[in-house]
Amino acid sequence: MPVTTAPADAPRDRLGAVLRPELADLSSYVPHVPPGIEVKLDANEAPRCAEAAREAVHRAIAGVALERYPDPRSLRLKEAIARRTGAKVDDLLVGTGSDEVISLVANAFGHPRERLPKPVILAPTPTFVMYRITARAHGSKPVEVPLDASWDLDAGMTTRAIAMMRPSVVFVASPNNPTGNRMSDDRLETVIEAAGAGHAFAIVDEAYIDYAGTSLRSWREKHAHLGILRTVSKIGLAALRVGWLDADAGLVAEIDKARQPFNVSAISQAAAAAVLEDAWDDVQAEVAKIVARRDELSRAIGALEGFVVTPSAANFVWVKTPIPSERVMEHLIADKILVRSFHASGGRLATQLRITIGTDAENDRLLSSLARLPRGDG
Numbered sequence: 104m105p106v107t108t109a110p111a112d113a114p115r116d117r118l119g120a121v122l123r124p125e126l127a128d129l130s131s132y133v134p135h136v137p138p139g140i141e142v143k144l145d146a147n148e149a150p151r152c153a154e155a156a157r158e159a160v161h162r163a164i165a166g167v168a169l170e171r172y173p174d175p176r177s178l179r180l181k182e183a184i185a186r187r188t189g190a191k192v193d194d195l196l197v198g199t200g201s202d203e204v205i206s207l208v209a210n211a212f213g214h215p216r217e218r219l220p221k222p223v224i225l226a227p228t229p230t231f232v233m234y235r236i237t238a239r240a241h242g243s244k245p246v247e248v249p250l251d252a253s254w255d256l257d258a259g260m261t262t263r264a265i266a267m268m269r270p271s272v273v274f275v276a277s278p279n280n281p282t283g284n285r286m287s288d289d290r291l292e293t294v295i296e297a298a299g300a301g302h303a304f305a306i307v308d309e310a311y312i313d314y315a316g317t318s319l320r321s322w323r324e325k326h327a328h329l330g331i332l333r334t335v336s337k338i339g340l341a342a343l344r345v346g347w348l349d350a351d352a353g354l355v356a357e358i359d360k361a362r363q364p365f366n367v368s369a370i371s372q373a374a375a376a377a378v379l380e381d382a383w384d385d386v387q388a389e390v391a392k393i394v395a396r397r398d399e400l401s402r403a404i405g406a407l408e409g410f411v412v413t414p415s416a417a418n419f420v421w422v423k424t425p426i427p428s429e430r431v432m433e434h435l436i437a438d439k440i441l442v443r444s445f446h447a448s449g450g451r452l453a454t455q456l457r458i459t460i461g462t463d464a465e466n467d468r469l470l471s472s473l474a475r476l477p478r479g480d481g
């Protein structure tokens with residue numbers, strides 16, 4: 104019999120009592136890519152980096168002092184972000200992807216409120232999984248409020264949940280992942296106000312805002328407890344791992360105290376700053392191409408019998424499938440195409456797929472595969 108189990112006195116067992124108990128229910132986040140995939144439309148990446156951005160990155164990396172630690176304040180990068188977005192440098196916290204910023208927020212707000220056993224982090228569902236995973240990994244309690252039938256915020260249920268559950272942080276992604284739609288302004292504002300009334304930090308995650316139009320960062324003027332989260336990952340620069348929070352400077356200074364001093368590598372700082380400074384128009388031109396392809400692909404998928412596409416403001420589409428999405432995904436994998444299925448969550452997600460917009464050739468391949476989908480029971 105093969106010996107696969109660890110000995111009874113393995114460190115994980117001996118030290119189990121002092122490990123965070125929440126870890127027992129978590130698993131490492133490692134998306135599965137089946138062998139042989141040729142068209143990867145599962146991770147909301149842009150299909151290619153703008154050529155001018157690639158050149159700016161190469162030039163910037165060539166000038167990095169490799170023997171030195173990075174600038175612990177990421178100052179040049181913050182100045183470049185500030186110039187492009189209108190933010191103030193002191194309002195910015197830069198992380199290794201917005202994932203790290205979410206983790207820093209969960210850490211800073213990781214103290215339970217009076218009469219609560221754990222801090223609460225509230226978000227709608229379905230949404231970006233890292234709010235839930237990060238909350239649990241930090242010993243907080245994730246609370247999820249279902250989106251309505253059009254995948255928009257249920258403002259009434261969310262405000263009631265905020266009043267009852269007393270969250271420390273409320274995350275809302277807009278455009279939302281995986282549903283692709285922007286939350287309606289009036290509902291989002293109601294939720295932000297409810298968070299403020301409940302002394303919670305409200306974060307609007309604008310990871311996909313480049314594909315959606317105007318950012319809500321000007322709302323910070325009327326809602327002091329509002330933070331805006333952004334990233335360069337979705338616009339052709341996922342490899343850099345650069346994301347940021349734009350929020351009240353006093354709050355940012357507190358969250359920043361637990362940040363590792365050299366969290367963003369010198370290479371990533373220099374590369375992202377160079378793209379923001381010298382290649383931003385080219386990046387936005389690539390974004391415009393993806394928006395055009397998204398609208399075309401949405402129409403084409405929507406024209407296939409039984410498929411329904413939610414209007415998207417992101418670089419992916421949220422598709423209701425005529426048969427269980429798991430079977431559609433398997434059919435696509437057989438054609439070497441990978442998309443993201445949400446069937447494992449069950450309920451209304453059992454027939455939903457999230458499909459990232461690819462190149463024209465990739466989108467054509469996807470469409471022709473979907474058009475050949477067997478509809479029978481077998």
Ligand SMILES: Cc1ncc(COP(=O)(O)O)c(C=O)c1O
Binds near residue numbers: 202231279336346
């Ligand atoms: C809504 C949302 N926020 C944040 C992220 C993470 O971005 P980053 O690559 O900057 O960590 C993602 C990635 O999928 C996302 O969908």
